[in-house]
Amino acid sequence: MIEVRELTKRYGPTTAVDGLSFQVSPGTVTGFLGPNGAGKSTTMRVLLGLAAPTSGAALVNGRRYAELRRPLCEVGALLDATAVHGGRTAYDHLRWLARSNGIGVRRVAEVLEQVGLAGVARKRVGGFSLGMKQRLGIAAALLGNPGVLVLDEPVNGLDPDGVRWIRRLLRALAAEGRAVLVSSHLMSEMEMTADRLVIVDRGRLIADTSVKELAARFQRGVLVRSPRQGELFGALAAAGASVDVLPDGGLSVSGLDVARIGELAAARGIPLHEVRPRGASLEEAYMQLTGGDTAGLAAEGARP
Amino acid sequence: MSGALAAEWTKLRSVRSTYYVLAVVAATPLAAALMAWNGAHAWDAGTAEQRAAWERSQPLEAMFLPFVQLSAAVLGAMAITSEYATGMIRTSLTAVPSRSAALAAKAAAVAGPVLAAGFAAVSATHGIVRLIIGDRPLGDYDAPFLDSVPLLLSLGLSVGAVALVGLGMGAVLRSTAGAIVTVCALLFVLPVVAAFLPSPWDERLAGVLMPDLAMQLAGAAEDPLLPPMGAFAVMAAYVVAALGAGAVLLVRRDA
Numbered sequence: 035m036i037e038v039r040e041l042t043k044r045y046g047p048t049t050a051v052d053g054l055s056f057q058v059s060p061g062t063v064t065g066f067l068g069p070n071g072a073g074k075s076t077t078m079r080v081l082l083g084l085a086a087p088t089s090g091a092a093l094v095n096g097r098r099y100a101e102l103r104r105p106l107c108e109v110g111a112l113l114d115a116t117a118v119h120g121g122r123t124a125y126d127h128l129r130w131l132a133r134s135n136g137i138g139v140r141r142v143a144e145v146l147e148q149v150g151l152a153g154v155a156r157k158r159v160g161g162f163s164l165g166m167k168q169r170l171g172i173a174a175a176l177l178g179n180p181g182v183l184v185l186d187e188p189v190n191g192l193d194p195d196g197v198r199w200i201r202r203l204l205r206a207l208a209a210e211g212r213a214v215l216v217s218s219h220l221m222s223e224m225e226m227t228a229d230r231l232v233i234v235d236r237g238r239l240i241a242d243t244s245v246k247e248l249a250a251r252f253q254r255g256v257l258v259r260s261p262r263q264g265e266l267f268g269a270l271a272a273a274g275a276s277v278d279v280l281p282d283g284g285l286s287v288s289g290l291d292v293a294r295i296g297e298l299a300a301a302r303g304i305p306l307h308e309v310r311p312r313g314a315s316l317e318e319a320y321m322q323l324t325g326g327d328t329a330g331l332a333a334e335g336a337r338p
Numbered sequence: 339m340s341g342a343l344a345a346e347w348t349k350l351r352s353v354r355s356t357y358y359v360l361a362v363v364a365a366t367p368l369a370a371a372l373m374a375w376n377g378a379h380a381w382d383a384g385t386a387e388q389r390a391a392w393e394r395s396q397p398l399e400a401m402f403l404p405f406v407q408l409s410a411a412v413l414g415a416m417a418i419t420s421e422y423a424t425g426m427i428r429t430s431l432t433a434v435p436s437r438s439a440a441l442a443a444k445a446a447a448v449a450g451p452v453l454a455a456g457f458a459a460v461s462a463t464h465g466i467v468r469l470i471i472g473d474r475p476l477g478d479y480d481a482p483f484l485d486s487v488p489l490l491l492s493l494g495l496s497v498g499a500v501a502l503v504g505l506g507m508g509a510v511l512r513s514t515a516g517a518i519v520t521v522c523a524l525l526f527v528l529p530v531v532a533a534f535l536p537s538p539w540d541e542r543l544a545g546v547l548m549p550d551l552a553m554q555l556a557g558a559a560e561d562p563l564l565p566p567m568g569a570f571a572v573m574a575a576y577v578v579a580a581l582g583a584g585a586v587l588l589v590r591r592d593a
Contacts, residue, residue: 083435084428085592100435104341111432117425119353126352134345134433174429 035060035213036081036182041090043076043237050076052237053090058215058230060181063208065228065245066217069324073237074217075113078186082111094182106135110175111184115167120160124151124170127159128177137178145173164191172203183207183214189223201227221320235324245316252319255288258295259308266304273298286312342434346447350417356451359413363406363455367462370398374470381474397477397486399463400553403493404525406459407548408518410452410497411504411525415517417444418505418584422512428593437588441509445581448505449498456497460490492556499573500525500548506580509588524548524576546572 036058043051051073058064066074079085081092083099094102094109102108118127128142146152149169154162159170168188175183185204189197204227208214218224224231224245231248233241241248257280260266267285270277275289287295292309299306350356381389418441421427434440464486471479478486500521507517525548532543544550545563553559554569564572 079428079592082428082432084431099432102435105435106433109432113428114425117428119349119420119424119426121353121355122349123352126348130345130348130352131429131433133348134341134430136341 035095036184036215037091037093037096038077038081039091039093041077041080041092042088043073043080043085044088049237051080051087054234054237054239055090056232056239056242058182058213058232060213061208061211062229063204063214063216063227064230064232065224066215066232066234067221067224067320068217068219068234068240070219071236072219072234072324074219074234075186076237077234078111078113078184078215078217081184082109082113104135104137104178106131106137106178106180108178108180109182109184110178110180111186112168112171112175112188113186115164115171115188118159118167118170121158123156123158124162124173125155127170128174131174131177135178141177141179145176148176149173165193165196168192168196168200172200181212183212185214185216187217187219189218197223221317225316233320233323240323248319249316252316252322253311255286255312256290256292256295257308257310257312258285258287258306259283260285260299260304260306262304265302266299266306269298269302269304270295284308342436342439342443343446345430345433346417346443347450350447350451353420355416355420356413359409359416360451360455362409363459366402366406366459367466370402370463371466371470374398374467377476378470378472378474381476393475395477397464397479397489398467399460399490399493402463403460403496403552404549406456406497407500407525408521410456410501411521412514412518413452414448414501414504415508415514415521417448417508419508419512419514419517422508423514431593438585441505441581441585441588445502445505448501452501453494453498457490457494459497460493464490489553489556489558492552492558495555496548496552496573499577502577503548503580506577506582506584509584510580548573548576 038054038056041051041054042049054073054077068074076085077092080087081094081099091098099105099109124146125142128145129139132139132142143152146155149172151166151169151173154166159167162170172188175185189200192200204214204216208229216227228245230244231241232239258266263283263285267277270285270287270290273290275287278286280286292311295309296306377392381392384392418427421430430440431437434443468479468483471477473480503524504517504521507520508514511517511520528547529544529549532540532547534540535543541563545554550559551569551573554562554564555566555573557566
């Protein structure tokens, strides 16, 4: 369980996090989304006791991180997978971590097995690929079998196999009842993985919602295409719908559902080439929320 | 705390740099042996005047001490600066959130092997040189071995002190180069500065600088500024100041 309450963090004149509040519940993967520089990493650093908040609090299981007696057994974190000493072996890296929290050394072999690094356990980390380092970072996070996981951009720089592996792992960890917070600056990654989304921009909370709710919120009318568009326009308008012509030639209809539109067209013998609910993709919703590429959103219309 | 110490000990043992530094320390008795062998030959071939000039030379373990101290400072500084260089300090501090405990664990993990290596290096140097010099009146090697014990203990202790100063400066500066430059200034630059000061300030400053402290602590210095306990207090003050500054900054700063 993670609770961030009215968290503010300033660096000199810059406000990195501005009155941010949200929660991460057990059994869910929460995607922590925002553009680069939105304050995600800063929030995570405060949560892990690495940075002191200017005001507010970030609590793990109801306590500040510094108050945790064996922190690795309550929170597993991966901030920067490349932040390891290249001269140390994977096994030794995990061994010192295990010792620091009184975790049995047998656990080291288990997590190495779990992330698929058992074969290279005695190799120096300096020779690892980014993907292998990410796996080592995940192994470190899992070492104390914690109920809370905090992962900063864990799929950055991974190949498709690695991305799929992390996705499945996160789902499995949440299914075991853990609270998982994963940051990303790409909505497309979170769409597949997260149950809930916490979206931030410039340090402020933009949305705290589920993936489904967000999709529903950005549902906008129905897209219709027909070779007899002008005729259809009239019929739809007469039936009380508000109709816009999209730049690519289709019609955007609101006020009527797909079934009514189909029936109206059939009654008049107007052929339809396409009729479907016109939802913004989550990517577009996210862009619009974070004030990103709104012009592109308006122009593109529905996306297949 | 015991977990933090075990972790730091594991860290220290699992990187090659530790062994490189210890190898350099282990090489000093060999270098001293070569010098002693050369000195013994020169003595045997020397004229009475030359012998008179050499008779009061400094013991070789004291001459080689700064190299052992500097090696120890590198080990101490790297214990924390290597973590800043790689970013691993964040992992360390999430594993051990109490920062003063984390630094104390590093200090303890560094002090143990460094003190052992320091004592071993100066004792081995003394023993080997004593065998080579024999009963020639070079340095004090013709005195009974037990007379040398206070000096060897003081030199060894100073190696540990310099390592901890290196660790403290590493925590303050977060940079290996910065920490080593600071230690070099303490060991090599300030003594030169002191020598250029007008009397009596030259001796007063030199007396509280690292290089002279070990001899004064052993009661082996000619014309000491400080009594042995005073020298011990100044040496301890270096360690406390460096580690204290490191701890305060480590606690205050965001990682």
